[in-house]
Amino acid sequence: MALDALWTVEFQVSAGWMNGGVIVLKSGHVFGGDSSRYYLGTFKAEGVRVNGELRLIQYFGQGPTAWGDYAAVVDARVAGEVGAGAITGQVSRSGHPDLSFRMTRRAELP
Numbered sequence: 001m002a003l004d005a006l007w008t009v010e011f012q013v014s015a016g017w018m019n020g021g022v023i024v025l026k027s028g029h030v031f032g033g034d035s036s037r038y039y040l041g042t043f044k045a046e047g048v049r050v051n052g053e054l055r056l057i058q059y060f061g062q063g064p065t066a067w068g069d070y071a072a073v074v075d076a077r078v079a080g081e082v083g084a085g086a087i088t089g090q091v092s093r094s095g096h097p098d099l100s101f102r103m104t105r106r107a108e109l110p
Helices: none
Strands: 005-013 016-026 029-033 037-046 049-058 073-083 086-092 099-107
Touching (some): 037 073, 049 086
Antiparallel strands (some): 005 016, 005 099, 016 029, 037 049, 049 073, 073 086, 086 099
């Protein structure tokens, strides 16, 4: 399955699943955001495995990151597995516990 599409992402935290935002995967690049941060990065898919690097940058408000802190910029690594209309895996950030994530394919790109 080609990964170029519009996706939604959620992160698993101690209280359950937390809505993350919207992500566009296009030609090895990641673009997206939520109500207080935008996401930029790259990804590489090999078979059902996908790996990538993300930078989450605060642009509005004082909301916490998925890890519960208030960092203005977060650099993270992503490792996941592609399924039918979904990507699931782990997002890691130095000095913090790994978080599970799930992405759901929402629309094809024009």
